[in-house]
Amino acid sequence: MSTEQHDPSAGLVGAYVLGVLEPTEVAEVERHLSGCAPCRLEVAELRELEGALGEVPPEFLLDGPPEGGDLLLQRTLRQARRERGSELVRRRAWLGVGAVAAAAAVLAVGLSLGRSTAPAPPPVAVGPAPSATSASPPPAGTRTASVTDPSTGARMTLTLTPAMGWVRVNAAVTGIAAGERCHLVVNGRSGAKADAGSWLVSPAGARTGATLDGSALVDPGDVTSVSVVNEAGKTFVTVPV
Known part of the structure; x- marks a missing residue:
């Protein structure tokens, strides 16, 4: 979607899906969405991605989130709040959030595929330790x-x-x-x-x-x-x- 073809509310679509807007901005975006089919489609796609990430079981992320991922997301959201008045900065902030979300999605899917395709370890037979008395007699x-x-x-x-x-x-x-x-x-x-x-x-x-x-x-x-x-x-x- 190109934000230059829409009013300034189009630049807040990503933040709107993340739920980080002020009430007045939420109303502004929703008014824009009511008359903009491309933005509604984008919101639907972003919510679908958000839902998919939310359904990833935590055990798939055995090694934790990507290093610095949480910090990057927090810094991006703080910057979005501080500089919300600039449409260009909003777009850069949303691109940063999208990059973090995409990295998390790739990591989750990769770990999921690795777990589902890795061969199961062979069963280990447990029995008594061999002893000299168990050897065959001559x-x-x-x-x-x-x-x-x-x-x-x-x-x-x-x-x-x-x-x-x-x-x-x-x-x-x-x-x-x-x-x-x-x-x-x-x-x-x-x-x-x-x-x-x-x-x-x-x-x-x-x-x-x-x-x-x-x-x-x-x-x-x-x-x-x-x-x-x-x-x-x-x-x-x-x-x-």
Whole structure:
């Protein structure tokens, strides 16, 4: 709406909707509205905006109003009251109020959309804390042993797990020099031997040891021991099981 095309009361339409006019000015604006369709339309639109802002639930403004928003609105209204005699100043004051209202509307709508479109957090299952007793027990027949060979200084901690006609071997081996090519050998009752895996001892493995997993096609009931042997046939350590 262009206020230059109307009488001075047109510049008070915004303040009229906000309810900050004196009684004489309210009467002046209402007389103008009775004969001005564009201003009546503007009043209706402003009241609609005012109603929409009033219906925004406070929980949508979780972070509060925009910083300085209340202060800006109060200063604008005080300026409008002090300088109401100037139509140009009235228009500037109403533009300031409109900017604050528009910012509040955008903030409210943005927060509302954010709340409605954000995915709900997944449900959190609450239960007892895990404990050592809740771990699955090892299979029946699992054997564990540890030996340090006094002559070589090599040590092996061994877990032998039975399967259907074969065994799984887990071994932690320390005390063997870097560069040695070693084999895990499963020894049977009849003197049979089965290779469960091999590795090259690295410098890091020589310092901190190595953990190995292997398997051998030996009946669990026939296994008597597991040895670490190099390719030259030297036995570093044997663990009876």
